Amino acid sequence: MKKQDYPKEFVTHPSVFAVENEYQIFVPVRSELLMWIEIGKESFYDHSNGVLRSDTPLHKMCVPMELLDTAKEYTVCYRKVIKRKAYFTETKDIVKVTYKFNPIEKGKAINIYHIADSHSRVKAAVDAALANEKKIDLLILNGDVAEDSSTIERIIGIYEISGNITKGQIPCVYSRGNHDMRGICSDRLAEFAPNRYGRTYYTFRLGDLWGMVLDCGEDKNDDQEEYGNTICCHAFRLEETRFIKETIAKGEFLDNTIKYRMVVCHIPFTRINYNGEGKFNIESELYSEWCRIIGEGVKPDLYLCGHVHVCTVVMPGDPMDNRGQTCPVIVGTRPCTFDEKEGFTGTALILDNDKITVKFTDNVGNEEEIKIK
Ligand SMILES: [Fe+2]
Structure with a gap:
């Protein structure tokens, strides 16, 4: 990683996540700050109903996508808090840091890098993305990037990966x-x-890319003993089924300027996972319905997944197509071990001229290429 080129109050550079029609900009910090983003003359604060937040290790500001895409730069503004009080809170002067931003332009090739299952191994995941020869336009973080959410520091490890790879200058999807x-x-x-x-x-x-991020939740049934009665993923998936149906009914993916449609989901729900004597083999009926309604309604070009710690492309009708997928399923992440010193493989996806190329690339520059469209 390069020498630190961000303010000492930051843990790393900002990360700019695309969520529907906005970017959600996250900045992890080391001290108590008030923070906002300026784009042109407009300000977008990290606030709670008008109160600026400071007692947080991670600031979040939402900005309209169109505004940042046009401006192509944003300024992170912050003030250090000396003492927060009910009256006359003491703060330091405003500090401003401007970041260039490269939106993904219509009509141009898109180079994507996909990381999942890094399980809190920051360096190996960053190295894999940076060893990839193509300049990245979009970073996709597809689940289990942190080992768990047991502490906020663990969660902030996700932003160390995205901040170090993107330097705050390209969009990400989470x-x-x-x-x-x-x-x-x-x-x-x-x-x-x-x-x-x-x-x-x-x-x-x-x-030219439209995507739908889905979330399967846990990988075993809700009554699994290890969850200790804390999980209700079946009900969560039923709510999500309604969202999928509403999305299909709205038909935003039918816009004729869209060239590529992608489903991003950590768990490849299109296949049965036979490990663990069947305890991972859940929700066959519901996941088969997702495959059917997405296949008929969205007609995606690909699914992008992780979770099973292998790099493979499953085509419709292959032995691992267990639920009626209608397009290739890319399972693209291979942490060899959980040791930081060991290798890590992610996926480079190139969308160019209606063609899709998949390359599994690792942290020392090895790659394996597959064309899928
Ligand atoms: Fe997983």
Whole structure:
């Protein structure tokens, strides 16, 4: 990693996440700050109903996507808090840091890098993305990027990866994994991770790409002993089924300027996971319905997944197509071990001229290429 080139109050550079029609900009910090983003003459604060937040290790500011795409730069503004009080809170002067931003333009090729299952291994994941020869236009973090959500520091490790790779200058997409649901801070992800009104499933549009982020929740049934009665993922998936149907009914993906449609989901729900004597083989009926309604309604070009710690492309009709997928499923992440010193493989996806190329690339520059469209 390069020498630090961000303010000492920051843990790393900002990360700019695409969620529906806005960017959610996250800045992890080391001290108590008040923070906002300026784009042109407009300001977008990290606030709670008009009160600026300072007692937080992670600031979040939401800005309209169109505004930042046009301005192509944003300024992170902050004040250090000396003492917060009911009256006459003491703060230091405003500090401003401007970041260039490269939106994904319509009509141009898109180079994506996909990381999942880094399980809190920051360096290996960053190295894999940076060893990839193509300049990245979009970073996708597809779940289990942190080992769990047992502490806020663990969650902030996600932003160390995205901040170090993107330097705050390109968009990211976030999808939650099952490990993110574990630990006492997991019910605070609505505050500490990108989402739409608290929901971890949503759509995004970046250049010629339209995407739908889905969230399978946990990988075993809700009554699994290890969850200790804390999980209600079946009900969560039923709510999500309604969202999928509403998205299909709205038909935003039918815009004729969209060239690529992608479903991003940590768990490849299109296949049965036979490990663990069947305890991972859940929700066959519901997941088959998702495959059917997404296949008929959205007609995606690909699914992008992680979770099973292998790099493979499953085509419709392959032995691992267990629920009727209608397009390739890319399972693209391979942490060899949980040791930081060991290798890590992610996926480079190139969308160019209606062609999709997949490359599995690792942290020392090895790659394996597959064309899927
Ligand atoms: Fe997982």
